[in-house]
Amino acid sequence: MKRDAYDLLTSTGSDEANRAFEGAVFGLATHRPNTGAALQATLAADPDHVAAHALKGFANLILAREELGATASLALGDAERALAFNGGGTSDERILVAALEAAEQGLFARAANMLDEGFRHRPATFLPFKISHALRFMLGDAAGMLQASTRAIMALDPESSTAGFILGCHAFSLEEHGHYDDALRIGQRAVAMQPDDSWGLHAVSHVFEMRGDTAEGVDWLEGSRTAWSRCNNFSFHMAWHLGLLHLERGDYDRVLRIYDEEVRPQQTDDFRDMANAVSLLWRMEQSGVDVGARWSDLADIAHRRRTDTTLIFAALHNLAAMVAVGDRAGVAELVAHIDAKALGLDDQARVAAEVGVPMSRVLAGLDTPADRRVLDAMVAHLPKIGGSNAQRDFFVLALAKAVGSTGDTTGVARIGQLRQRLKAEDQLFHSIEHSTDRRLSAA
Structure with a gap:
């Protein structure tokens, strides 16, 4: 058994798999495009790495594509077989797999509750915390996000490698409740602690957008461009926020350039990319802009x-x-x-x-x-x-x-x-x- 750098206890006996899985979790935290490759490397080193199979299953479900349901089901089966191969696995692994089973049935709320309850005594364990946060985000469950992030920061070791990431999630949860001053302060602290925390950057940009502080919001996003431009398609979403801020300022030509070059640089069908593009085009048209x-x-x-x-x-x-x-x-x-x-x-x-x-x-x-x-x-x-x-x-x-x-x-x-x-x-x-x-x- 090994406890990884993010406090998850796994049954793997492979140091190589452990390192690769830590890379996958870091990729998840930072929205980096190499997360999938890191998962593949984990399973190449240890085909029975329970947590890797579980994360693969959750990742496919969170993409919310009908055809990926079968892939998530296969990942769940692989995780269950890996548990059996590892003699039932660790308690951490069993909780992850049980939550994945609920999520695979379309019961995201139950899955998030299982993760929160299963890690109640270690609420700052990053992977289950982040997965729960993501599931609750998809459900619009701001109250659940805030409850979980509050428990996590109360148990947080400020010297841990995940402290900045967890604070970034807490900042976002506060922002969704309209607690803008606290969200701004904690979000900026999160980014100072962990400059790669794109979710913390994102939380702060939300504050500026919701308060109508367009100049500060533009400065914040442009000043952090080096960090969020390294993300996967989450960079399109950050650009969407930038576009919204310029739209509120009436700089329509700039919004169109941002749309073409940064919000919709690729014709992807990821639902998050589609949501960015659809909502921004709709807003532009309502503002009288010809979107061609x-x-x-x-x-x-x-x-x-x-x-x-x-x-x-x-x-x-x-x-x-x-x-x-x-x-x-x-x-x-x-x-x-x-x-x-x-x-x-x-x-x-x-x-x-x-x-x-x-x-x-x-x-x-x-x-x-x-x-x-x-x-x-x-x-x-x-x-x-x-x-x-x-x-x-x-x-x-x-x-x-x-x-x-x-x-x-x-x-x-x-x-x-x-x-x-x-x-x-x-x-x-x-x-x-x-x-x-x-x-x-x-x-």
Whole structure:
């Protein structure tokens, strides 16, 4: 048995596998593109490395692609066989595999709870902490993220190699609750301790975005470009934040350059890349910017994935891309699949039922909530879509636009009040309000 540099006790007898696995965990922490290669090296050195199989399974599930479910299932089977080969493995490994089994069934909340509870006495053990944080992020479970990160920092050794990374996660959890001063302070401390902590950099950029501190936000992202530009496709997301800040400043030419060169430099179909691109293009169009033919590749990808409801957050962004180009057949098919998803029993089925179904109709222009209780319920359930407050703001704005199209100024104002609890006002929301006022006056 070996305890790795991140406090995880594994049953491997291979020093080479242990070193490679530590590299994989570091890659996970820093969002580096070599994480997969490090996992392959781990399993080449020890084909029965339980934690490596478990991490491979979680990594495929977090990609939220329907076709990768089979790969995750194979990883779970490999992890279970590795446990048996290693005489039942360590307690740490058994917890990881049990949580992976729950996640593979679509029960991300249960998996995150199992990781948090299983490591309750060692809450700063980095791998299970980070996986739980990622799962809760996908569920929009800000409360769970903050509870876990608070326990972790209370048990944290400030001299440990993961201290900066855990503080970065804590900063993000604080930011999602609107505790901006604390998030800024802790996020900056995290980055000072661990300059490779892109999630900490990200947390601080969220603070500037949500408070409307555009100049400081641009300076922060440009000043840390050396760090986040080394990331995997997470660098596209950091560029998305930079684009949002310039958009709020009205520098539309700069936003288009950022979109072409840094947000969408590759026509990938990763749902996170799609979400960046769809939401930024939509915001630009609402600001009166001509985005040219930039919707085309997004809509093509969305059409190919029109039956995939693995993650409702992803499905709704795909829906918006097809709406943008008038792909009525694709829109109708995806709306029907979201309806069908709502009949299931896993976490995303509940998300579909509570918010995915009504939001899909709003995005598709099929329905607008007329009843105030329905509108309030939609806004209240929005966090369950997953992602961050900044990402979900796209849905809030789309909902406000749809409500405003009916001339419901009171409804738009209600959405604005709920939105202001976390985000400073910006030009785009004001334009939606003014458009509603003009429509009502014309009527």
